[in-house]
Amino acid sequence: MKKSLTSLTLALSLIIPISAFAKNNVVVVATGGTIAGAGASSTNSATYTAAKVPVDDLLNAVPQIQNLANVSGVQALQIASESITDKELIQIARKINELVKKPDVNGVVITHGTDTLEETAFFLNLVVHTDKPIVVVGSMRPPSALSADGPLNLYSAVALAASNDAKGKGVFVLMNDSIFAxxxxxKTINIHTNAFQSQWGALGTLVEGKTYWFRNSVKRHNNNSEFNIENIKGDALPLVQIVYGSDNMLPDSYLALQKAGVKAIVNAGTGNGSVPNYIVPTLNQLQQQGIQVVRSSRVPQGFVLRNAEQPDDKYGWVVAHDLNPQKARILAALALTKTKDAKEIQRIFWEY
Incomplete structure (x- = not known):
């Protein structure tokens, strides 16, 4: 009997590799946020203090994740995400880059506050060269709240990071069972658990630990990116700021940013990235003085058309295409580490 079992094991090993039975190794990098927050009572789902729960407690609260992968934790930061600056962005990216280079790390999950989660995810998508799954996850309710969404989001994020079919698809945001590029x-809603959306739709969904895919991200990312966190020196990026468009604007806002030393201004314009006629001279003056002008839109869907509303070719301005102002800020800052030429920066916005 023992001999026949040994023969069966040998026969199966010829058909199914031993590695198929091995669990992948996933590292959870904690940075704070609501997913690590705490409210005064179980009914405080919107009033709470972020960034209170350490990474080990987060992992211990969801022991089921160890069935998905060999999971370990690293406490990179403990911060509410609205307080993240370029310094912390670079710090997070360097930590992720260090982890994905380890041969025994198969995937990484970053727990993060939802307020600027999309910016961190996009930055990692541009500067970390790897085909290993990187998943950014958060929650809209703290762990102390009734029906907290963090535990299931974390479980699903680990499942995604441990999934071999998630390789090479770019950095993901996993929220509310949806897999987003x-x-x-x-973030489109500030009080409900279905807070994250994409106008182009989710890449897929994750149900009971299993991934289901429906589309891929076609823009350049990770291994195909010309940007690399290893080439960024120091802890700062070229200074880029956003001015929000409305009626009755003042040129003083742009001039104050010039005085602060900005290298580019993202104009979060109305409609198709519109710029008021009385602001155009100020932006042209700034552009002629070496400050790049990027036209984005405060409208959450659609995209900014080049040479529509304003003669971008004539002025030497850049359009953000479908990137929202906060994503445009990230890409403009990285572009400025490579070039100061507006045409080249526009090429970068088309490709990313």
Whole structure:
């Protein structure tokens, strides 16, 4: 009997590789946010203090994740995400880059506050060169709340990071069972668990630990990116700021940013990235003085058309295409590490 079992095991090993039975190794990198927050009571789902729960407690609260992968945790930051600056973005990216280079790490999950989760995910999508799954996850309710969404989001994020079919698809945002491309996703609701959406739709969904895919991200990312966190020196990026468009604007806002030393201004314009006629001279003056002008839109869907509303070719301005102002800020800052030529920056916006 023992001999026949040994023969059966040998026969199966010839058909199914031993590695198929091995669990992948996933590292959870905690940065704080609501998913690590705490409210005064179980009914405080919107009033709470972010970034209170350490990574080990997050993992221990969802022991089922160990059935998905060999999961370990790293506490990179403990911060509410609205307080993240370029310094923290670079710090997170360097930590992720260090982890994905390890041969025994198969995937990485970053727990993050939802307020600027999309910016961090997009930055990682651009600067970390790997085909290993990187998943950014958060929650809309703290762990202390009734029906907290963080535990299931974390479980699903680990399942996605451990999934071999998630390789090479770019950085993901996993929220509310939806798998989003980091480039496309935005926080669109501030009080409900279905807070994240993409106008181009999710890449797929994750149900009971299993991935289901429906589309791929076609823009350049990760291994195909010309940007690399290893080439960024220091802890700062070229300074890029956003001015929000409305009626009755003042040129003083742009001039104050010039005085602060900005290298580019993202104009979150109305409609098709529109710029008021009385603001155009100020932006042209700034552009002629070496400050790049990027036309984005405050409208959450659609995209900015070049040479529509404004003669971008004539002025030497850049359009953000479908990137929202906050994503445009990230890409403009990275572009400025490579070039100061508006045509080249526009090429970057088309490709990413």
């Amino acid at each position: 980091a480039r496309d996703v935005s």
